[in-house]
Amino acid sequence: MTSVLIVDDEPAVRDLMARWVTALGMRPQTAASADAALATLRTQHFDLAFVDVMMPGHDGLWLAAEMRRDHPGTAVVIATAYTELLGTDAALAPIADLLVKPFQRERFTLAVDRGRQWRKDVLDESHWHAVLSIELRDRTEQICTLLHRRVADGMTEIAALAAFAAERIPEIAAHGDRVARHAQAVACELGADWGDELDVAARFHDVGKAAMPEAILAKPSALTAGEEAIMRQHVGVGALILESAPTLADAAPVVYASHEWFGGGGYPMHSSGTDIPLASRIIAVADAYDAMTQDRSYRTHFTSTDAIAELLRCSPAQFDPDVVTAFLSVLGRH
Numbered sequence: 001m002t003s004v005l006i007v008d009d010e011p012a013v014r015d016l017m018a019r020w021v022t023a024l025g026m027r028p029q030t031a032a033s034a035d036a037a038l039a040t041l042r043t044q045h046f047d048l049a050f051v052d053v054m055m056p057g058h059d060g061l062w063l064a065a066e067m068r069r070d071h072p073g074t075a076v077v078i079a080t081a082y083t084e085l086l087g088t089d090a091a092l093a094p095i096a097d098l099l100v101k102p103f104q105r106e107r108f109t110l111a112v113d114r115g116r117q118w119r120k121d122v123l124d125e126s127h128w129h130a131v132l133s134i135e136l137r138d139r140t141e142q143i144c145t146l147l148h149r150r151v152a153d154g155m156t157e158i159a160a161l162a163a164f165a166a167e168r169i170p171e172i173a174a175h176g177d178r179v180a181r182h183a184q185a186v187a188c189e190l191g192a193d194w195g196d197e198l199d200v201a202a203r204f205h206d207v208g209k210a211a212m213p214e215a216i217l218a219k220p221s222a223l224t225a226g227e228e229a230i231m232r233q234h235v236g237v238g239a240l241i242l243e244s245a246p247t248l249a250d251a252a253p254v255v256y257a258s259h260e261w262f263g264g265g266g267y268p269m270h271s272s273g274t275d276i277p278l279a280s281r282i283i284a285v286a287d288a289y290d291a292m293t294q295d296r297s298y299r300t301h302f303t304s305t306d307a308i309a310e311l312l313r314c315s316p317a318q319f320d321p322d323v324v325t326a327f328l329s330v331l332g333r334h
Contacts, residue, residue: 002026002116003045007037007063008052008079013101017050020108034063041067046074048115050099053080064095073122075115079103129226132213136230139211140237144244157245161204168210169217175290176203182286182330187279189326198279200242201254205283208238208255232267235259254279258287263317281320285311285327288319304331 004021006028008014014030021028029044031037033055049067053060064076081101096118097111143164150160165173180202187194209217212234216227223231239256242248257271257280264272292307302310308328315324 002047004028004112005037005040005046005049005074006030007032007034007049007055007060009033009055010052013052017108020105021112024109024112026112034058034060034066037063038066041071041074046071047119048075048077048096048112050077050079050111053078054082068094073119073126075119075122077111077115125224125226129230132216132227132230135213136211136233136237139213140208140240143211143241147241147245151245157247158200161207161241161245161248165204165207165210169206172206172209175287175294176206178290179203179205179283179286182290182327183279183282185330186282186286186323186326189330190278190282190322192278192282194279197248197250198254200248201251201258201279202283202286204238204242204248204251205255205258205287206234206238207241208234208236211237211241232259236268253277254283258283260284261318262315262320265317276320278323281323285319285323288314289327 002025004026006014006017006021007030008017009032011032014032018028018030026048029040029046031040034051035057037049037051051060051063060078060080064078067074067076075096077097077099078095079099079101096115099107099111103111146164147157147160150163151157155163162173165176180199183202184194184199187198209231212231216223216231219227235256235258239252242252242255254277257269257276260266260269260271260276260280261284262273262276262281264270289307289311292302292310293304295301308331311319311324311327315321
């Protein structure tokens with residue numbers, strides 16, 4: 001049975017909504033304040049919650065924000081006569097519906113339907129993300145097992161990884177080869193050492209995408225926020241794959257930091273400046289340029305001029321300015 005929490009400081013309003021909830025075949029529970037509601041939520045789960053805004057103590061918007069954080073599966077309907085008080089706070093705590101007091105039973109029933117649909121959408125999305133996460137984990141384990149098997153059959157670890165990448169994600173393998181060439185030239189321009197482990201990091205900086213579910217890799221449109229969060233795990237997965245091969249493990253930290261931003265807005269560690277390995281900063285620039293100048297399923301490629309303009313625009317927030325300057329010098333000679 002659907003459970004509904006009704007939070008309002010007016011007893012008459014609470015009682016009326018409770019009767020309507022019962023008539024709809026649902027189970028009501030009432031609370032006279034936000035704090036009382038939060039105490040109830042610590043011991044009980046609710047599918048829907050109708051929350052008044054103006055209440056003594058903490059208001060309904062505060063409660064809605066708390067519920068979105070700690071009880072994301074509960075659909076929240078805001079009920080208020082003071083819509084002007086919502087402002088931008090309502091956007092901070094997404095709601096299923098807004099009831100403007102006074103409202104009739106028919107409008108209340110519509111809010112219940114919208115709350116149920118909102119909750120279904122949230123649960124469906126959460127389930128979908130869980131399915132994708134499990135598939136990512138299983139694919140990662142399968143890749144590591146396959147590499148070990150090929151090494152046992154006589155291949156070197158780098159040859160086994162290169163062969164796998166070419167089979168599983170040929171376009172990403174080709175992208176890695178181009179990034180490695182650019183990155184090595186930039187390293188030379190900067191007078192930096194470019195050992196074998198850094199060449200491996202550049203070539204295989206995206207190898208974690210080989211473990212990504214097909215539903216994400218082949219999606220013809222932009223990813224949702226949840227799908228993007230899963231896609232971002234490819235750097236950690238790539239580092240894990242490299243760590244599983246002893247002769248390639250030194251490249252893992254470079255791959256793990258290859259999507260950090262010079263200004264600190266990247267992932268997964270939110271490092272910044274020279275805390276990011278130089279090799280990772282070089283790969284980030286070469287990776288971005290090559291990605292922009294290649295076609296994608298959801299967009300056509302940038303011209304070289306437009307890609308250069310984007311690198312300059314995103315420096316120093318995303319890219320190391322010294323690395324960008326060196327990269328442009330290399331491009332200028334070719």
